Amino acid sequence: MIFNPFTVARRLRKIGLIGINQRNADYVLRYNKRQFYPRVDDKLLTKKLAIEHGLPVPELFAVVREEHEIKEVHAKLAEREKFVVKPAHGSGGDGIVVIVGRRGDKYRRSNGVLMTADEFNHHLSNSLSGLFSLGGQADSVLIEYCVEFDPVFDHVSFRGVPDVRIIIFQGYPVMAMIRLPTRMSDGKANLHQGAIGVGIDLPSGRTCKGVWGNELVTEHPDTEHSIIGMDIPHWDQLMMIAATASEMSGLGYVGVDIVLDKVHGPMILELNARPGLAIQIANGNGLQHRLEAVEKLKQLAPTAAERVAFAREHFGTV
Amino acid sequence: MKKTQLYLLAVVVSLVGLGFAGYKWQVLKFPLEPDAEVQVWTIQARAEFMANGGPNRVELQLPARSINDLPDFLVLDERLISRAYGEQMTKSGGGRQVEWSVRRARGKQSLYYVATVVRDEHEWLDGSRPRLADPPVLSEAEQAALDSIFTEVKAESADTATFSRALVRRLILNPESGAAELLMASRAGSRVRAEFIAAALAIRKIPARVIHGLIMTESNTTADVLPLLQVHNEQRWVTIDLRNAEEGIPENFFLWSRSNKPLLSVESDATPSLTFNVQFNLADAMVMAKRRSEVRNRDLINYSLLGLPLDAQSTYRILLMVPIGAFIMLLLRNFVGIKTFGTFMPVLIALAFRETRLIGGILLFVVVVGLGLLVRFYLERLRLLLVPRLTAVLILVVLLMAAVSVVSNRMGIEVGLSVALFPIVIMAMTIERMSISWDERGSAHALKEGFGTLVTACLAYVVMTWDRLEFLFFVYPELLLVLFGLTLLLGRYSGYRLTELVRFRALATDEQK
Numbered sequence: 001m002i003f004n005p006f007t008v009a010r011r012l013r014k015i016g017l018i019g020i021n022q023r024n025a026d027y028v029l030r031y032n033k034r035q036f037y038p039r040v041d042d043k044l045l046t047k048k049l050a051i052e053h054g055l056p057v058p059e060l061f062a063v064v065r066e067e068h069e070i071k072e073v074h075a076k077l078a079e080r081e082k083f084v085v086k087p088a089h090g091s092g093g094d095g096i097v098v099i100v101g102r103r104g105d106k107y108r109r110s111n112g113v114l115m116t117a118d119e120f121n122h123h124l125s126n127s128l129s130g131l132f133s134l135g136g137q138a139d140s141v142l143i144e145y146c147v148e149f150d151p152v153f154d155h156v157s158f159r160g161v162p163d164v165r166i167i168i169f170q171g172y173p174v175m176a177m178i179r180l181p182t183r184m185s186d187g188k189a190n191l192h193q194g195a196i197g198v199g200i201d202l203p204s205g206r207t208c209k210g211v212w213g214n215e216l217v218t219e220h221p222d223t224e225h226s227i228i229g230m231d232i233p234h235w236d237q238l239m240m241i242a243a244t245a246s247e248m249s250g251l252g253y254v255g256v257d258i259v260l261d262k263v264h265g266p267m268i269l270e271l272n273a274r275p276g277l278a279i280q281i282a283n284g285n286g287l288q289h290r291l292e293a294v295e296k297l298k299q300l301a302p303t304a305a306e307r308v309a310f311a312r313e314h315f316g317t318v
Numbered sequence: 319m320k321k322t323q324l325y326l327l328a329v330v331v332s333l334v335g336l337g338f339a340g341y342k343w344q345v346l347k348f349p350l351e352p353d354a355e356v357q358v359w360t361i362q363a364r365a366e367f368m369a370n371g372g373p374n375r376v377e378l379q380l381p382a383r384s385i386n387d388l389p390d391f392l393v394l395d396e397r398l399i400s401r402a403y404g405e406q407m408t409k410s411g412g413g414r415q416v417e418w419s420v421r422r423a424r425g426k427q428s429l430y431y432v433a434t435v436v437r438d439e440h441e442w443l444d445g446s447r448p449r450l451a452d453p454p455v456l457s458e459a460e461q462a463a464l465d466s467i468f469t470e471v472k473a474e475s476a477d478t479a480t481f482s483r484a485l486v487r488r489l490i491l492n493p494e495s496g497a498a499e500l501l502m503a504s505r506a507g508s509r510v511r512a513e514f515i516a517a518a519l520a521i522r523k524i525p526a527r528v529i530h531g532l533i534m535t536e537s538n539t540t541a542d543v544l545p546l547l548q549v550h551n552e553q554r555w556v557t558i559d560l561r562n563a564e565e566g567i568p569e570n571f572f573l574w575s576r577s578n579k580p581l582l583s584v585e586s587d588a589t590p591s592l593t594f595n596v597q598f599n600l601a602d603a604m605v606m607a608k609r610r611s612e613v614r615n616r617d618l619i620n621y622s623l624l625g626l627p628l629d630a631q632s633t634y635r636i637l638l639m640v641p642i643g644a645f646i647m648l649l650l651r652n653f654v655g656i657k658t659f660g661t662f663m664p665v666l667i668a669l670a671f672r673e674t675r676l677i678g679g680i681l682l683f684v685v686v687v688g689l690g691l692l693v694r695f696y697l698e699r700l701r702l703l704l705v706p707r708l709t710a711v712l713i714l715v716v717l718l719m720a721a722v723s724v725v726s727n728r729m730g731i732e733v734g735l736s737v738a739l740f741p742i743v744i745m746a747m748t749i750e751r752m753s754i755s756w757d758e759r760g761s762a763h764a765l766k767e768g769f770g771t772l773v774t775a776c777l778a779y780v781v782m783t784w785d786r787l788e789f790l791f792f793v794y795p796e797l798l799l800v801l802f803g804l805t806l807l808l809g810r811y812s813g814y815r816l817t818e819l820v821r822f823r824a825l826a827t828d829e830q831k
Contacts, residue, residue, distance in 0.1 A: 008823050009819055011825075012814060012822055012826055017825060019815055022814075024812075026812055126703075129703055131754065192763070215824065277818075280822070286825075
């Protein structure tokens with residue numbers, strides 16, 4: 001079939017697919033005030049706000065703000081077997097290191113590679129000098145609880161933590177997907193690094209379509225297990241958390257990333273003021289019709305529960 | 319609602335830009351192309367006479383310099399050449415004169431007036447007052463002849479203009495009748511006849527005068543003075559060509575004088591000779607446009623880029639192209655969806671290419687950035703901190719470029735030599751950006767962005783070094799306002815990018831099923 005940009009554009013327009021230009025012009029620029037960006041860009045601030053709002057987040061073990069604190073951090077972590085190192089301003093999972101154990105004074109990463117204390121320190125120092133932050137400004141590093149993910153995802157993820165991304169528009173959940181790490185993504189739940197995105201039907205909380213790169217998939221490429229028809233546990237709670245978190249951020253159009261912990265249940269990982277568009281491919285649905293449905297509402301419901309109920313009623317994946 | 323405001327602003331800004339450019343193009347005759355030429359005439363008037371040894375005064379009528387008094391042409395420049403004569407420009411009798419004077423002169427004298435003239439279409443606002451000429455002194459027979467001609471002419475004319483034209487026809491073009499022959503026999507020469515008609519019209523209370531000029535041709539010749547008759551019809555001056563009795567100023571007519579005084583008068587010599595020599599040339603349109611606007615409105619030049627010193631001008635020639643590069647960047651990023659390092663990095667790289675040429679620039683860029691990346695990855699393993707690492711990369715980039723220059727010089731390739739300060743900084747920045755992208759998003763992503771940057775830079779370079787465009791924007795910098803308006807218009811484009819269509823096309827075919 002010959003690729004004709006105009007027919008493709010017409011068909012995409014029909015299913016309500018949103019492009020980057022439209023996302024920026026009509027949603028991000030219009031609904032997200034610049035002053036609230038730090039609330040989602042700085043993970044330390046996000047965590048603080050979430051705790052204030054009574055939302056579950058992974059426990060913070062230590063914060064490194066200065067170069068000299070790097071040496072002291074080893075003592076603080078002496079008691080911990082597993083933890084995650086995260087730059088506070090990192091974007092898209094960059095600079096995140098997951099430590100799952102020790103061997104002598106070396107750390108074992110989630111991909112099995114051993115990391116010497118020296119390498120560990122260098123990574124912290126790189127993060128502090130802003131290697132992973134947008135614009136390269138000086139950064140701080142969070143060391144936090146490593147999520148023990150829910151066993152329901154054991155068969156469909158490769159060495160990493162799957163997370164659920166829910167797009168919230170003016171407090172209403174509009175679309176969701178679960179991101180499954182693969183061998184290619186090095187255990188990271190990031191679509192552009194090779195993780196799989198699987199769309200979630202909002203009313204039922206059941207997975208429907210999967211996308212890997214730009215191709216549609218039905219099975220996990222590493223484990224060969226079907227990724228379709230899985231029920232996401234605690235689905236209602238997940239949507240409630242996401243809807244409340246968007247209120248806390250002050251942003252009108254925001255992506256909320258949530259992980260499911262075996263022990264603690266759903267926890268907020270981070271928020272994103274410019275959530276990507278691949279979620280539309282994962283769902284096989286465009287965002288525009290759902291966003292317009294919310295924009296058409298005469299009055300926005302005041303409580304998260306009402307908004308979640310609205311979303312469960314109207315935003316089924318077709 | 320806000321969108322209409324945006325569109326309005328965009329349209330207004332564009333129109334202002336276009337208006338300015340249009341004025342400069344149409345009225346001031348600034349050229350659109352770098353090698354455009356305009357017609358320029360150099361007119362030399364030579365006055366020759368015999369001096370009697372005593373004090374002497376010479377008066378020559380000159381063409382007007384203010385554009386309102388000179389139809390179809392514009393005097394850009396003029397100079398007087400006269401040895402030992404004192405000179406003084408005066409204005410009187412509806413004209414401009416030069417008065418040469420000398421205490422003592424003997425023998426044949428030659429004085430020159432030289433003017434540079436270009437064509438310039440504008441309205442001729444001749445506000446001079448109509449005045450009756452002095453009626454001619456006629457014998458009785460002549461009086462009777464003139465009266466009979468007047469009666470005939472009156473019968474076949476409707477107004478002042480047609481009356482005068484009929485008179486010219488009767489007296490000069492077809493002087494077959496006895497009355498016309500009688501009148502014209504003693505009056506030879508077109509100038510004398512023209513003055514006679516002007517004087518005769520005074521009898522009928524019609525204000526008339528004779529103006530003098532030259533016909534400009536596209537060759538180098540001696541030109542004869544062409545007298546034209548002007549009659550005033552109580553609203554304006556009507557010009558009548560004595561050669562064919564037609565109304566209107568003949569084509570290519572350069573008005574020399576409309577004063578009633580003789581073109582040249584010399585105190586010591588009753589019959590001085592005045593010859594005109596016209597030289598035709600094609601000159602650089604840019605230079606002529608500049609001088610033309612200097613004559614018309616000095617400030618337009620003083621407050622434009624053309625008034626800057628030459629080295630500043632050449633800087634602006636390049637600088638004015640940067641917005642064009644940025645605009646191409648905008649098209650490629652928001653409409654095509656090409657990924658690049660940073661927002662304006664490709665434009666900077668395109669600027670760097672100016673100094674290395676395209677092919678050489680790409681080679682140099684790929685080689686230096688590639689080697690720089692290797693070095694940087696090694697430095698990464700040495701665990702340097704960010705700022706020291708950047709410094710180290712910069713030092714190595716300079717060394718690398720020096721090496722490339724030396725090697726290419728030995729091999730007799732000139733490309734490597736044309737390295738300036740500017741590209742080095744840009745390359746160091748590119749290397750750092752690319753390696754960060756490499757670390758964060760993987761090699762494929764970094765290479766894709768690197769390739770996108772290079773392609774965008776090449777495109778921007780090609781457009782930015784297009785001579786005609788560069789010239790156009792330098793001469794008409796106000797066109798940037800049009801670009802600004804266009805940018806505003808495109809700034810709200812929220813449709814799909816081309817690459818998105820490719821990325822999401824699976825969804826479109828899905829829908830089809």
